[in-house]
Amino acid sequence: MIPPRATIGIDFGTTNTVVALTGPEGDATVVRFVAPTGDLATFRSTLSFQLHPGADGRTPERVVEAGPWAIEAYVEDPLETRFIQSFKTFAASAAFTETVIDNRRYKFEDLLAAFLLRVRHHAGSALDHLPPRVIVGRPVTFAGGSPNASLALERYEAAFQRLGFTDIRYAYEPVGAAFFFARSLKEPANVLVADFGGGTSDFSIVRFEPSPDGLRSTPLARSGVGIAGDAFDYRIIDQLVSPELGKGGTYRNMGKVLPIPQRYYAAFARWDQLALLRASRDMKDIRALARTADEPEKLDRLIEVLDDNHGYALYQAVSRLKMDLSRDEAATFVFAAGSIRIEAPVTRAQFEDWIAPDLAAIEAAVDEAIAGSGLSADQIDRVFLTGGTSFVPAVRDIFHRRFDPSKIETGGEFESIASGLALIGRETDLDLWSERR
Template sequence: MRACGLDFGTSNTTLGLNTPDGPRLCLLEGTHETVPSAIFFEADGSEQIGRAAISAYVDGVGGRLMRALKSVLGSALLDEVTLVGRQRAPFRKVIAHFIAEVKARAEQQADAEITAVVHGRPVHFVDGDPEGDKAAENALREIGHSIGFRDILFQYEPIAAAMDYEQQISHEEIALIADIGGGTSDFSLVRISPERRHAADRAGDILANDGVRIGGTDFDRVLSLATLMPLLGYGTAMKRAGLNVPSGYYHDLASWHSINRIYDPKVMRELREVRREAQAPERLERLMQVIEERRGHALAGDVEAAKIALAAAPETQIPLGWMEPDLTLGLNRAEMAEVTALLAERIAGRIDSLLQQAGLKREHVDALFLTGGSTRLAHVRHAIVSTLGEARVVEGDTFGSVGVGLTIDARRHFG
């Protein structure tokens, strides 16, 4: 039996195997250990995943791109049927196609079948809905069995990150693990030590778990609605007093997992009516151009890229010359922090709940271990770090810590 650790993320996915030299993440796309959680179905029925999928879409190849696949777990979308290529398939089958390809690439590197997996999962797939949360995990288990995993276990993603961090410490600590990913923000308080990391049962070392379904894609959505979508008519008035242009189109266009809804032919028919009654019809024409040219995912990618750029620089731009000559959207870090401040506050607010669960005070936490791509956002990082001012801040592998930890856990369970 060959076992792996699988971190199927909202934005990126990793898979790790245990080797004589320790846990190792597989190269899932070229020289990359990460593969974007995206799949592209070409018109002829062929499939591509990851960066290749995104490139095919951007290059204008005919077909359908789907991203943030994990976001549909725990939602009604999971069993909805959607058009892929020339056929219709439920979203769970789309997820199965993606994970099966990741598994196949890892098996090619291992030169062996992988039959067992420790699957990462957020603390909450669905906030405040235990039944929905259970259904999401069961769906992921069913998908795993359908693609050839015979033995499937689940581990909380922040606990997995704690297992990765534990490899580098020399004495016992209480660590708060903050895993701020693409779809969820998860926290765990864990007692770790060089001696404890060899124990088969670590349940007693997990002092508390908490999380919220807020992640990087939510920052993308809010940033898009606040800055880009107004250029397409979001928030503008209709001729009839007291009415604005319907907002549903823009929310779909700003959310990775619902972008394809906007391409339904009935949407364009509705928009022609809305344009006639809008006070700023030229902005509705821009929206209609986006739909006609199927630029939704490209625009969402532009917003995501701008967010990432603002993590490293104070300002950036999104060129929109394809829409209108010389049209450019300027963005700055302060503006992003302002419009997404509530998201950052809600993420950091889970820490007090976590401490209450564990019966601990802030000063009892020795280390704050940060992982996940959204920890790169300065205001998110500040909101978390300022909550635990005395704890030592430790940087994890932004995209690899959870996968490595899951692989370590796979060794503990499956040998």
């Protein structure tokens, strides 16, 4: 049972979602889920849709799952499962209006509401009684080209209202992480928090001052860029996988040799787009190209990846490579699914060369936050790195080049934001740290 005055913080992430609760006394507590793979604090931001026979044995019944249960449904029956991941990346896209799943139209808010309802279901008694107030994390800059933040928050609002929340507030994700980190402070400090998610990299600089009345805090600056782990994934796919699926190849039409359209491979830049491409009119064009391609076997592989829903297997292969290269100077990329097997050696130096444009954009956002704070790098006392992409050595190097290593700390890479958001919900001046849509 949640205490009557509890607040709830929700970090709806591109890759993972975390929920934390706090009562009138004490720290925030992260909600845990008893999943097929074990006890988890992070809930994968995935959805699955399947049609099962209804009670009468004839009328189809739509079954929606989320998180580890969605992954389990996909693994058990990939051909009959519509599997969607990283769907947060089109929250701020005006170009995305809806997708059709099993002859039913889903807007973004429909997908998010379906996801949140399954999160609540799988949390069991921990979320039996929701408080009226929720603090929802939002990136400083949403992912995607020309992101519309107002549209994203409008969609969030519609989804969270369906769960019954009446006081919905939004706080920047790195600010939530800053509140989590500040619990350990014993003296005044200027803190830079860098939050690296799947879709965005966000930075916030906050002044914290312990006092007899508690921790006083003043926001100094924030910045962000719609580039993070998913962008790194795309670089790997673009270098190692797409060429084996026909990218850069040619086909013949009316006696002319023409390049295979690049737009089919741009979908790999965002995991959510793979599920959408599978159900799009482009599939008909891809099948036609395979019949006239100079290397048809490569287009056949692309068709198999999409038809047989190998996107999650590809995601796992890319994630393994990133983890291996965060630990070792060289690793082997292996993507094996169905009849497809792509294998290649990769060095950390190669990977860092591929992601160089993304690293430059992240560095620029860090410098923007520092400049906006009015502080020099020397005047920043503590640096807190959080989020999965913070494990990438080249990302950490951005901070080691700017700050004394003794100032840099990590921890709570997956739980800090939700906990901090819940703590923000206890602040007296909520308008200083959060906003309503």
